[in-house]
Amino acid sequence: MSTNDANVAQATSAADSKTPLLFTPIKLRSVVVRNRIMAAPMCQYVSHDGGPTEWQLVNFGRFAMGGAGIVFGEETAVEAPGRKTHHCAGLYNDAHVTQYRRINDFIRSLGATPAIQLGHCGRRASAHGPLQDRAPLTEADAKVGLIPWQGIAPSPIPASPGGALPREMDHDDIRKNIQLWREAAKRSLDAGYDICEIHGAHGYLIHQFLSPVSNRRTDGYGGSLEGRMRFALEITEAVRAAWPADMPLFFRISSIDGTGGEWGMDDSLALSRELKARGVDVVDCSSGGITGDGKLAPLPRVPGFQAGYAREIKEEVGVATAAVGMITEPSHAEALLRDGHADIIAMARELMDNPNWPLQAARALGVKEPLDLVHAREAQRLRLREQHRKDYPPGMAIEIPFGPNDVVPYSWEDLSPGKRARH
Numbered sequence: 310m311s312t313n314d315a316n317v318a319q320a321t322s323a324a325d326s327k328t329p330l331l332f333t334p335i336k337l338r339s340v341v342v343r344n345r346i347m348a349a350p351m352c353q354y355v356s357h358d359g360g361p362t363e364w365q366l367v368n369f370g371r372f373a374m375g376g377a378g379i380v381f382g383e384e385t386a387v388e389a390p391g392r393k394t395h396h397c398a399g400l401y402n403d404a405h406v407t408q409y410r411r412i413n414d415f416i417r418s419l420g421a422t423p424a425i426q427l428g429h430c431g432r433r434a435s436a437h438g439p440l441q442d443r444a445p446l447t448e449a450d451a452k453v454g455l456i457p458w459q460g461i462a463p464s465p466i467p468a469s470p471g472g473a474l475p476r477e478m479d480h481d482d483i484r485k486n487i488q489l490w491r492e493a494a495k496r497s498l499d500a501g502y503d504i505c506e507i508h509g510a511h512g513y514l515i516h517q518f519l520s521p522v523s524n525r526r527t528d529g530y531g532g533s534l535e536g537r538m539r540f541a542l543e544i545t546e547a548v549r550a551a552w553p554a555d556m557p558l559f560f561r562i563s564s565i566d567g568t569g570g571e572w573g574m575d576d577s578l579a580l581s582r583e584l585k586a587r588g589v590d591v592v593d594c595s596s597g598g599i600t601g602d603g604k605l606a607p608l609p610r611v612p613g614f615q616a617g618y619a620r621e622i623k624e625e626v627g628v629a630t631a632a633v634g635m636i637t638e639p640s641h642a643e644a645l646l647r648d649g650h651a652d653i654i655a656m657a658r659e660l661m662d663n664p665n666w667p668l669q670a671a672r673a674l675g676v677k678e679p680l681d682l683v684h685a686r687e688a689q690r691l692r693l694r695e696q697h698r699k700d701y702p703p704g705m706a707i708e709i710p711f712g713p714n715d716v717v718p719y720s721w722e723d724l725s726p727g728k729r730a731r732h
């Protein structure tokens with residue numbers, strides 16, 4: 310059993326003791342995930358009116374083809390104004406449901422578990438994408454159809470100095486916002502997702518409520534830690550109630566605001582305890598994103614730089630965690646699981662670089678049948694290639710035919726194709 314409770318367990322029957330932990334299935338409520346590798350959420354900025362395009366099918370599909378256990382898409386907004394850009398993803402109408410279902414059916418057909426990250430960007434709304442400057446949209450953008458809109462936030466403080474001023478949410482806004490999360494969770498189920506994650510990190514709306522950097526409210530949604538956590542916990546309760554009881558709920562936190570921030574690990578421990586009590590199964594431990602006055606220094610981006618947060622939450626709270634951040638080596642991923650840092654290893658850019666990382670990690674860690682991870686269509690051909698390698702070991706004297714009575718000795722060891730004696 311993992312540290313959580315009966316909701317998270319090793320699916321031990323499917324694995325023998327020699328199976329690396331990374332490739333031991335994990336049971337999350339009623340959902341059995343084939344391994345502990347999670348393609349972390351990655352915003353794509355290519356959606357049309359919030360809906361996915363061929364890009365998402367191919368991009369997220371390739372992580373499933375490569376053998377990942379959980380395949381997230383991207384932060385998916387619960388309402389159109391909750392997107393950062395006009396091209397961010399959303400799940401706020403029924404047309405979206407059909408569009409995502411196609412992708413999720415494909416991901417599931419490849420043995421992976423499709424997961425959605427629901428989000429709302431709050432004060433970080435109405436911006437340019439990362440290929441431009443992420444700066445707020447202006448009247449110049451409006452002339453080309455990219456109409457700016459005003460973001461919402463716990464307090465009227467721009468995301469960064471000189472940024473657009475968000476509108477402070479009143480109690481009616483808060484109530485309506487929670488309702489949007491509830492509806493999006495229901496749509497997520499209809500769209501075929503098996504895991505739902507609440508995005509409470511990276512300086513977006515929920516994190517804006519959590520951190521005193523962005524929350525200066527004096528009502529029941531601000532002030533004390535309890536007040537600042539209230540919005541996050543009410544959303545969690547709403548999503549948990551709308552999301553089936555036998556399906557897993559994740560919550561992504563910024564474990565700390567960043568160097569010099571105001572939200573720290575003691576706060577994250579308190580939050581995680583409350584999340585666990587409300588039926589969150591996995592706390593996905595990221596960090597940063599509250600830009601504040603722009604003085605918050607980023608963490609040193611070294612391998613596993615956030616894994617210590619996952620470990621502390623797992624140990625202190627007894628909830629399952631996901632570790633993320635610069636994890637690229639199979640032996641490192643395995644060690645993080647074995648040493649009890651986390652139950653799941655999340656990866657973003659390494660999978661972008663190498664979508665077949667799970668297959669290669671399975672080989673590197675000595676999994677018995679690594680090719681079981683990929684579709685039978687590919688496995689068959691790759692097994693045949695392995696057989697070729699066994700049939701023709703290095704150093705074997707072979708001849709390549711050039712014609713009916715014409716053979717040429719060939720040494721593939723030094724990669725020198727023999728030359729035919731021409732008459």
Ligand SMILES: Cc1cc2nc3c(=O)[nH]c(=O)nc-3n(C[C@H](O)[C@H](O)[C@H](O)COP(=O)(O)O)c2cc1C
Nearest residue numbers: 349350351352383384633634635636656657658659
């Ligand atoms: C292109 C890109 C988009 C991202 N979008 C999201 C997102 O939508 N939601 C989120 O929580 N994190 C997002 N992240 C952060 C990743 O999920 C991950 O936490 C981060 O990249 C660190 O992991 P890595 O070192 O394996 O890339 C994004 C990262 C990248 C590279």
